[in-house]
Amino acid sequence: MATTEAQHSRLPYRAIALDLDGTLTNNAKEVTPLTRKTLLKAQADGAQIILASGRPTYGIIPVADCLGLEKTGGYILAYNGGKIVDCKTMEELYSNFLPAEVIPMLHQYARSKGYALLGYAGNEIVTEMPDDQYVKEESRINRMIIRKVECLTDHLEAHPTKLLMTGDTTAMVEAEKELIELVGNYIDVFRSAPFFIELVPKGIDKAQSLIRLLTQLNLTPKDMIAFGDGYNDLSMLRLAGIGVAMANAAPEVRAEADYVTLSNEEDGVAAAIEKFCYNKG
CATH class of the missing domain: 3.30.1240.10 (Hypothetical Protein, Haloacid Dehalogenase-like Hydrolase; Chain: A; domain 2)
Incomplete structure (x- = not known):
């Protein structure tokens, strides 16, 4: 697995973990042009983009494609971390299954x-x-x-x-x-x-899978900024060097986050990346 991009990033946070629905995507389930542009800039500066969602892998791939991760690299954490997929090779790096019984x-x-x-x-x-x-x-x-x-x-x-x-x-x-x-x-x-x-x-959540992936990338949780809006995002917001909740997040999620950004309808992801990765705003 390639690690040099993340290791040589100029950014203070070398991994960006993103929930999708209510976070990265707006209410039309789309990544807005400004958020896409900001993430592409961060990736060009060495950040690893990690899409962490409860969606199945198939449901995350269109978002990964929108960000060009099949070419530039990045990772999918599907099923709340039950599977980890390398976007460039589509190799499953980790998977877990429900007990048959x-x-x-x-x-x-x-x-x-x-x-x-x-x-x-x-x-x-x-x-x-x-x-x-x-x-x-x-x-x-x-x-x-x-x-x-x-x-x-x-x-x-x-x-x-x-x-x-x-x-x-x-x-x-x-x-x-x-x-x-x-x-x-x-x-x-x-x-x-x-x-x-x-x-x-049992034991599958976004934080546990992120620990697995970060270890393979020679990164630590302190190297990561994470974004979310739902209860299933709490574990990764607690894990990250900085956990960012959207303005539209559940009250309990906002209360536990290190920072509350704008809503998913207002390019909240882009605003927080500019603030914490580029010291703007």
């Missing part, structure tokens, strides 16, 4: 409650409830098509890293508690949005 338990629970449960297969979202509004939102976020299946467990990709349960906010608060009681000894259960419950391997 837990998947039927999650499936049975979702069916008994009438909640939507979805997984991923290539460029498709697979689910038994394709008309669920939150399944459609996951499709919109990742630009992945939805495929209806009769039995979800028969159509998941081999060794899935993540499943996603969706439903109304009040229902998901209770479901999170029940699932932690049911399978919390085997997997991690948390909400990445009020209507999304992430179901991922």
